[in-house]
Amino acid sequence: MDWEPVIGLEIHTQLATKSKIFSGASTAYGAAPNTQACAVDLGLPGVLPVLNEAVVTMAIKFGLAIEAEIAPRSVFARKNYFYPDLPKGYQISQYELPIVGRGHVDIELEDGTRKRIGITRAHLEEDAGKSLHEDFHGMTGIDLNRAGTPLIEIVSEPDMRSAAEAVAYMRKIHALVRYLGISDGNMQEGSFRCDANVSVRPVGEERMGTRSELKNINSFRFVERAIEIEIERQIEILEGGGEVVQETRLYDAERDETRSMRSKEEAMDYRYFPDPDLLPVEITADEIEAVRATLPELPDARRARFESEYQLSADDAAFLTAARETAEFYEATVAACGDARLAANWVRGELFGYLNRENRDITDSPVSAAMLGALIRRIQDNTISGKIAKEVLEAMWKGEGEADAIIEARGLRQITDTGAIEAEVDRVIAENPKQVEQYRGGKTKLMGFFVGQVMKATGGKANPAQVNELIRKKLGG
């Protein structure tokens, strides 16, 4: 039987505020344990939560970016459960009236087709603290610095049909929140994490199969892998005549398997109810329009502009706009050198080669856009060839300075003096009579040999176009 996977994602994104969603404690990452957990975050008696206005603005930005309706009135609710990293005994979240309603994003699949993925809703909530399960004399350590960090939970429709689609969707949301500047999207630090609901059904069946929920996956690679093996696991159960159990599962990257996380002796009963400590949040049309005016250019629009304004291929445009920082770097490089095509080749081909090799982020590149642009200008004005430019880039990457300084220091300036090149060409021809004869006898492939000899003699500094032209002229005559 052929099976069709059905996948929906819940993405938790920490919002990039300075202070927490309901208190004035700092959200900075990496502080000493519990030094950023105030009375509100600890859930001490008598405290009252007060909503952070930046959180509301960021949620509106996200809603507008996915073309969703922003609720004129939304309500915070208590989600009740007991866990030591949730000191109040409930998480403040939103249930019946979330701030962002139904929206959508378009993803691009590997074959180039686009697919629209529905977003059911996005709601605001507070993050919990962290439990450290290393052994503290048989006890668990609790750090509540993260408690109260604002989160927006983005719930998709079950619109994805493969692990690859789920990853494309997750990447799209990741790019979006980074473009919007509402989250740093740092997955290592837990700013962007995802739960995946996975089920399978026979192809053609309308009804959904029983799903399992894969919890807390924090990398694109793990999401893809976790979903893939969960699909395989479910198909195997169903083909063996068994039934999939609805449960929460955890992906274990080391063993490359998913396993049951919570026993379902008791189904979770969160007993949501409106939080009496918080009033409804009201957002006027004017406020929404004021936020709309601050929206930056978003990935889809930027990509379309890169294709038309810079004449880039769809593939290059997609690559260069996938992250806001890359797009900005590229545009700064274009501004510095004036050649969109060369800039695309050098950013995507060469610079990313170095970045990937050293696993570095473009924001952390030792070669700035201005430096790369200045290098490209030296190719344009024939100071150096493209091949020499690669050598210069390598030196720039190693911190040897700006392109011009490296070109001078290493004497890489291209020889464009026709007389000097001609002398070398004459010498090479004189020293290789056998090859000259063969060339003239029709073995024109030897052109490469002559060019190579001249380039070697000039240390690669002769202008290749001039060398080619001179040799052709002299040998043809």
Next chain:
Amino acid sequence: MSLEKKDVERIAHLARLAVDEADIPDYARDLGNILDLVAQMDAVDTTGVAPMAHPMEVSQRLRPDEVTETDQRERFQAIAPKVENGLYLVPQVIE
């Protein structure tokens, strides 16, 4: 509305409350009375009435996104049963 013993036990468990076996009939009666009152309100025709999230006709006041709290860990942890290296220690939780 009458509650059974297992309903009371479940409610107590969700709230992590230890309930004396002997008190369960009393709790069942008291909680049942509360639910009767809710049922009475539920019977009112509310067609066309917008649900109310709060008795006051006001909306949420927002605070500017500023860090106003300072580190008071020492004071908070002075009343905690057990701490180590700045962490609150609790009985082991195993997933």
